[in-house]
Amino acid sequence: MDRRSSLKGLFVLATVGLSSFTCYKWFTINSLPDRATILKKKNLIAELAEMIIPRTDTPGAKDAKVEDFIMDMLEFCTDAKTQNNFLKGLDDLEDYTMNNYGKTFVNCNHQQQVQIMEYFEQHAVYSINFINKVSNKLLGKHFFVKLKELTVEGYCTSEAGATRGLAYDYIPSTYEACVPLTKNQRSWATK
Numbered sequence: 001m002d003r004r005s006s007l008k009g010l011f012v013l014a015t016v017g018l019s020s021f022t023c024y025k026w027f028t029i030n031s032l033p034d035r036a037t038i039l040k041k042k043n044l045i046a047e048l049a050e051m052i053i054p055r056t057d058t059p060g061a062k063d064a065k066v067e068d069f070i071m072d073m074l075e076f077c078t079d080a081k082t083q084n085n086f087l088k089g090l091d092d093l094e095d096y097t098m099n100n101y102g103k104t105f106v107n108c109n110h111q112q113q114v115q116i117m118e119y120f121e122q123h124a125v126y127s128i129n130f131i132n133k134v135s136n137k138l139l140g141k142h143f144f145v146k147l148k149e150l151t152v153e154g155y156c157t158s159e160a161g162a163t164r165g166l167a168y169d170y171i172p173s174t175y176e177a178c179v180p181l182t183k184n185q186r187s188w189a190t191k
Helices: 002-030 035-039 042-052 066-077 080-101 110-122 129-139 143-157 159-165
Strands: none
Touching: 035 066, 035 080, 042 066, 042 080, 042 110, 042 143, 066 080, 066 143, 080 110, 080 143, 143 159
């Protein structure tokens, strides 16, 4: 009789603990972070975006002020799950950098930054697409996937990116559905 009641008590304790943990995780995933938390990460976001689209003979992500676009999109156009995943991912990146290199991402040299970015890119998605879809639905997009999406979108919609990074025809005269690119031509921003 004592064994049976102790097993029941253990089962109830495990159930209460699991449900409490689940409620806590749901609350932390779905609660909105404050703007100050996002603003603290502006320099890190700018460096990460510059690593994705660096300055060459065309302007880079910093020149196009992509970090402002990313912060506005996170705050005003992104659900709470993705916002929290993004901020948690930035914290994980900072922790990984401090543990492995002993300094912040901004203070690392270019080769170290490339290694860090490659590490997070490899761990951003699963090899099975179905698992990615389920994870995106339940937990929101992984921060590195969202970072790349927002960086490219912010760059291509900025004035510097559209006019100097891409081929921009500000008065398109005709619509041509398929136009082959010539050698060394940039991608079209308007077609």
